[in-house]
Amino acid sequence: MIAVACGGSTSDGGGPAPSPSENLLGSCDTRQVDGPSRGQCRYWVGSPGADLEVSCSALGGVFSGDASCPARALAGRCAVGPTLGRTAMYGYYAPDYTESTARQHCTGVAGAFTPEGAGGAAGSRGAAGAAGSTGGCPPECFRPVECVRACGEPPVTVGCCPCTSGTFDAIGCP
Secondary structure, eight states: OOSSOSOOOGGGTOOOOOOTTSOEEEEEEOTTSSSTTTTEEEEEEEOOOSOHHHHHHHHTOEEESSOOOOOTTEEEEEEEEEETTEEEEEEEETTTOOHHHHHHHHHHTTOEEEEOSOOOOOTTTHHHHHTOOOTTSOSOOSSOOEEESSTTSOOEEOTTSOOOTTOEEGGGOO
C-alpha cells in the first residue's frame, strides 16, 4: 500500500478540486492495493455525516480528509450517487484501467462515466480484471457491516458485504 493520500500535489499531477459548490468530504486512494479496487482513487462530495475513513479502511486504501484524487494517468471518472446526500467520484488509473475498462466498471456500479483521455495500456488486469466484481458487496459503505449470530456476541466485521445466512447486522441490537 502506498504511504501518501490521493492529494493533488504537483508531483502527482494535481487533481481537479471539487467546485466551490461541492463539499469535499475526503478521498480514498486504492491505486496500489490488491483486490477489486486496485487502480482506483475515489473522493466523496456532498453532505457530511458518515465516517468515510471507515469505508476507505474496508477497501485497504489511504484516506485523506482534505485532498481529492490526482489527475495524472487518469483513464476516466465515474459519479455514483447521490446516496444519503453524498456522491462518490471514482477515478480509474492506467495501467490498471483503460477508458474502455473504466467505462465498463462504472456501468457495473450504476455510475455516470466521463472519459479523461489518459487511458494508456491495458495493464496486468485487462478488461476482465478491471471490471471484476466486488464479490457481491457494494463498492463502498459508510460504516463497516458487523455480523453476529446473536446480540451480545463478538461481531465479525465483513466490510461492505451483507451478512451471510444465519447472521444479521449488529446495528439492530440494543
